[in-house]
Amino acid sequence: MEGNSSGGGSSVGGGGVAGAAGVVGGGGNDVELMCKTLQVEHKLFYFDLKENPRGRYLKISEKTSSTRSTIIVPSSGISWFLDLFNYYVNSDEHDLFSKELQLDTKVFYFDIGENRRGRFLKVSEASVSRNRSTIIVPAGTSRDEGWASFRNILADINEASRLYMLSNQQNSESSERLVGLSDDVGAGFISGHSTQQPAPPTSELNVDRAVDLPTQDEIGNLGVSKVIRVDQKRFFFDLGSNNRGHFLRISEVAGSDRSSIILPLSGLKQFHEIVGHFVEITKDRIEGMGSANVRTVDPPQR
DNA sequence: GCGGCCG
Secondary structure: OOOOOOOOOOOOOOOOOOOOOOOOOOOOOEEEEEEEEEEEEEEEEEEEEEEOOOOEHHHHHHHHEEEEEEEEEHHHHHHHHHHHHHHHOOHHHHHOOOOOEEEOOOEEEEEEEOOOOOEEEEEEEOOEEEEEEEEEEOOOOOOHHHHHHHHHHHHHHHHHHHHHHHHHHHHHHOOOHHHHOOOOOOOOOOOOOOOOOOOOOOOOOOOOOOOOOOOOOOOOOOOOOOEEOOOOEEEEEEEEEEEOOOEEEEEEEEOOEEEEEEEEEHHHHHHHHHHHHHHHHHHHHHHHOHHEEEEEEEEOOO
């Protein structure tokens, strides 16, 4: 029950007067969409969902009397954080493992620790050319309620972030003014993130899970599409995005059948390398004849 | 009003 924000004047100058030079330092003029605080033991955690022209992100800060540290989670990572905290809350104490979460250029490390004060989860963010920053979340005194409260807040924020994404999408359909407001367009449906599913604890978190994807076309179409024809088949390459991040959808269309694979952009380079490998080892066979009937066709502009 | 985090 010690899970909730109390009136500590939490929000960053939210009620604050204009003219108070109110802009948060460092965060610049980023718009604050939602903010919450959580107290666990003597630590205070601040959750700020923010948005700027480059997209949406969640800033999580840990503050004690002596320490302040912050991690920045891109919006595509919020649901992963939620899943991971669910994992740490729901799993048996004995089979808790460290996890890594890779998002674009950042890597987040989740590690369990324990000392005289109790158990804790260390979440640290490593990104190129920036100091590693870490927050430490106490498990809590009884039944991991520290982690559970943290998870509950992540769930709220994840939901809010999803709604912002959907409304941005609608807005940009109806009016072009907002173009460039967020690069996180696209729909995606997360069905219930309900209780008992301990997110897949496999190590390659970012590869296997893009399954809950929009199957309709046009969603998250970022205007980047390619089509190739090979024999009787056509292959469509479409960039899209949902709240898990950006992906490339490759669809094979033959007759009225269509099937797709969804490739998170984080895997695109590997994909490319592997295709390159096969091109290399089959070069002799395809260069002689096959290449003539593989053509690239750009879709009509606009 | 604790204490982790190794920069």
